[in-house]
Amino acid sequence: DQQVKQNSPSLSVQEGRISILNCDYTNSMFDYFLWYKKYPAEGPTFLISISSIKDKNEDGRFTVFLNKSAKHLSLHIVPSQPGDSAVYFCAAMSGATNKLIFGTGTLLAVQP
Amino acid sequence: KAGVTQTPRYLIKTRGQQVTLSCSPISGHRSVSWYQQTPGQGLQFLFEYFSETQRNKGNFPGRFSGRQFSNSRSEMNVSTLELGDSALYLCASSLTGFSGELFFGEGSRLTVL
Numbered sequence: 001d002q003q004v005k006q007n008s009p010s011l012s013v014q015e016g017r018i019s020i021l022n023c024d025y026t027n028s029m030f031d032y033f034l035w036y037k038k039y040p041a042e043g044p045t046f047l048i049s050i051s052s053i054k055d056k057n058e059d060g061r062f063t064v065f066l067n068k069s070a071k072h073l074s075l076h077i078v079p080s081q082p083g084d085s086a087v088y089f090c091a092a093m094s095g096a097t098n099k100l101i102f103g104t105g106t107l108l109a110v111q112p
Numbered sequence: 113k114a115g116v117t118q119t120p121r122y123l124i125k126t127r128g129q130q131v132t133l134s135c136s137p138i139s140g141h142r143s144v145s146w147y148q149q150t151p152g153q154g155l156q157f158l159f160e161y162f163s164e165t166q167r168n169k170g171n172f173p174g175r176f177s178g179r180q181f182s183n184s185r186s187e188m189n190v191s192t193l194e195l196g197d198s199a200l201y202l203c204a205s206s207l208t209g210f211s212g213e214l215f216f217g218e219g220s221r222l223t224v225l
Contacts, residue, residue, distance in 0.1 A: 046213045101157070104153065
């Protein structure tokens with residue numbers, strides 16, 4: 001049972017345009033959500049997070065939106081840069097724990 | 113500040129063997145988590161240790177075990193290896209283990225033949 005789903009295995013966008021990565025979850029107990037970025041041959045690196053009490057969190061070019069009623073979150077990257085090309089994982093957790101439930105990832109390719 | 117160090121980076125084993133993977137967390141980090149990454153499955157949580165105690169465990173069989181030492185270094189062991197255990201095993205550390213913001217190592221790539 002996949003509690004966190006990323007239904008798009010890949011996404012291709014032009015440099016300078018917006019990248020939108022989507023994530024759906026099923027467990028209503030999740031109260032904290034995170035996005036990680038992974039380059040080949042490297043471990044994932046933390047990108048941005050959002051608490052369930054918020055609906056938006058912004059950090060530079062990266063913004064995460066949370067729609068609790070739809071159990072949906074999205075990551076917006078504006079403007080997209082070639083260096084953003086990587087696999088993006090969304091993750092969720094409940095309570096004060098480091099047990100993260102990850103999605104299967106979306107491969108983002110930003111074309112110059 | 114040194115990052116999370118995992119050894120070995122690559123290893124090949126045969127079915128039925130056992131393997132031990134090692135993880136040295138960032139200095140001062142007391143929480144160490146382990147994840148398995150396979151194609152199509154994403155990252156799946158194995159277990160988390162904090163101050164030498166297992167705090168959380170994922171849905172993996174008992175062949176997967178781990179431990180944490182007093183210096184916060186951690187090891188995970190897989191016994192009676194199966195072909196399906198071929199994966200990238202990622203270790204992550206964090207200061208307290210409550211924020212979800214983990215620092216990952218580069219992983220140990222295990223191939224079971």
